[in-house]
Amino acid sequence: GQQVMQIPQYQHVQEGEDFTTYCNSSTTLSNIQWYKQRPGGHPVFLIQLVKSGEVKKQKRLTFQFGEAKKNSSLHITATQTTDVGTYFCAGSRRVSNRDDKIIFGKGTRLHILP
Amino acid sequence: SQTIHQWPATLVQPVGSPLSLECTVEGTSNPNLYWYRQAAGRGLQLLFYSVGIGQISSEVPQNLSASRPQDRQFILSSKKLLLSDSGFYLCAWSGGRFGTDTQYFGPGTRLTVL
Numbered sequence: 001g002q003q004v005m006q007i008p009q010y011q012h013v014q015e016g017e018d019f020t021t022y023c024n025s026s027t028t029l030s031n032i033q034w035y036k037q038r039p040g041g042h043p044v045f046l047i048q049l050v051k052s053g054e055v056k057k058q059k060r061l062t063f064q065f066g067e068a069k070k071n072s073s074l075h076i077t078a079t080q081t082t083d084v085g086t087y088f089c090a091g092s093r094r095v096s097n098r099d100d101k102i103i104f105g106k107g108t109r110l111h112i113l114p
Numbered sequence: 115s116q117t118i119h120q121w122p123a124t125l126v127q128p129v130g131s132p133l134s135l136e137c138t139v140e141g142t143s144n145p146n147l148y149w150y151r152q153a154a155g156r157g158l159q160l161l162f163y164s165v166g167i168g169q170i171s172s173e174v175p176q177n178l179s180a181s182r183p184q185d186r187q188f189i190l191s192s193k194k195l196l197l198s199d200s201g202f203y204l205c206a207w208s209g210g211r212f213g214t215d216t217q218y219f220g221p222g223t224r225l226t227v228l
Contacts, residue, residue, distance in 0.1 A: 031214060042204055042219040043158070088158065092214050100214045106157035
């Protein structure tokens with residue numbers, strides 16, 4: 001079945017360093033979404049990418065969707081302690097005229113060293 | 115604005131006891147509804163989803179069941195809990211085309227089965 005692979009599983013970075021998490025699908029996606037889950041909290045939507053090669057920015061966060069719409073990345077510049085949490089990608093694939101299927105990656109847990 | 119509620123927030127239950135977790139959504143009609151389970155430090159596992167009243171789809175065979183008695187109410191149940199049912203249960207809703215739109219998660223229920 002379709003899988004959405006996310007790497008790395010864990011990442012420890014020094015505060016101020018950059019961080020990147022990658023998401024790869026075995027099939028073409030109709031869109032990809034990114035979520036952040038703070039420790040003890042619930043996932044919160046960050047952004048959705050739809051177009052091939054799309055790049056979106058939110059302050060220090062840069063999101064990319066690959067040209068083939070099979071991979072995506074989230075890059076955080078100059079990490080801060082508030083960036084701690086688990087980042088999930090979620091890919092949507094069309095399964096019928098009416099429905100898509102969304103599959104979450106297993107997440108990348110970011111830990112910031114002071 | 116739309117809000118999603120889940121209760122209880124935490125629950126400790128003995129093995130073999132029944133379970134009922136409730137999720138309600140306000141401020142929208144005919145939402146797509148989802149139940150996820152998250153093991154400690156792990157990713158999101160989709161358990162059930164519903165595109166309308168009385169319509170339930172199960173993603174994985176398990177000890178749990180779901181029901182949608184009203185448009186904006188989604189219930190997760192079990193007749194006899196197992197130790198392996200422990201985890202963080204998240205309800206989510208989305209609008210529009212199933213599997214495509216942003217998912218909005220509730221605060222979750224932390225279930226410990228002893």
